[in-house]
Amino acid sequence: MSDSNLVWFGSVLSIGSIIFVLSLLGKRTGSQVSQSALQTTQSSIPSTDSDQVRSLQQQCVQLRQELQQQQTQLLTDWQNSTFEQLQSLLISYPTARKMAETKPDLPAKNLIALFTPLENLLEAWQIEPIGAPWEAVPYDPQLHQPDTDDLAAGEPVYVRFVGYRQGNRILCPAKVSRTLPGQV
Numbered sequence: 115m116s117d118s119n120l121v122w123f124g125s126v127l128s129i130g131s132i133i134f135v136l137s138l139l140g141k142r143t144g145s146q147v148s149q150s151a152l153q154t155t156q157s158s159i160p161s162t163d164s165d166q167v168r169s170l171q172q173q174c175v176q177l178r179q180e181l182q183q184q185q186t187q188l189l190t191d192w193q194n195s196t197f198e199q200l201q202s203l204l205i206s207y208p209t210a211r212k213m214a215e216t217k218p219d220l221p222a223k224n225l226i227a228l229f230t231p232l233e234n235l236l237e238a239w240q241i242e243p244i245g246a247p248w249e250a251v252p253y254d255p256q257l258h259q260p261d262t263d264d265l266a267a268g269e270p271v272y273v274r275f276v277g278y279r280q281g282n283r284i285l286c287p288a289k290v291s292r293t294l295p296g297q298v
Contacts (some may be wrong), residue, residue, distance in 0.1 A: 199238065203231040241280045244288040245273035251290070259287040 197204070205226050213220055236242075244257050253260065253269045257277065265271065274295070277288035 145258050164196060170173060198251070199235045203228055236278075239280070241278050241285065244277035244279055245282070245290075247273060248294055249273045257284065257287055258290040261289065261291045265290075265292070 163251075210225050210228055214225070245251055250272055251258075251268055253265045253267055253271045255267055257279075258271065258273075259277070260271070261274075271290040271292055272294050273288050274291050275289040278285040
């Protein structure tokens, strides 16, 4: 059974168990039914129904435990996969940083190749950049974060820092300005 089917099955089973128990208890006032009322009601239920309730409750507990284990496993798998995709960047970054600190005249283009794993990760996650650095574009308040409040939609601006989107969802808008750095 797939993970999504198991989640749906667990949800349906939980809801079914709750509905079944509530139907047995009848209408009660208050927000919670006390444990003694539940036990009293269960003792008045024929043993087969009571056994079914206990069985469903045990299955519900078991499914919740399995879902918790799957959630933990999925998080671990995701972290491992992400680390594998970024591993070469993470290994090279500290050395590149040290080189940049000790050799300030080192051309930045020597470091560009380090970011390929990051670009690959964004591509795998189907995350696309919004704009390109220093690109001239018409201002779009849905896609851009201006550095001043007086920009009008369609006004020409420059992308200072790219933003990111995943499909139609804007993860972070591109930061835009009327001028490029160093211009007045």
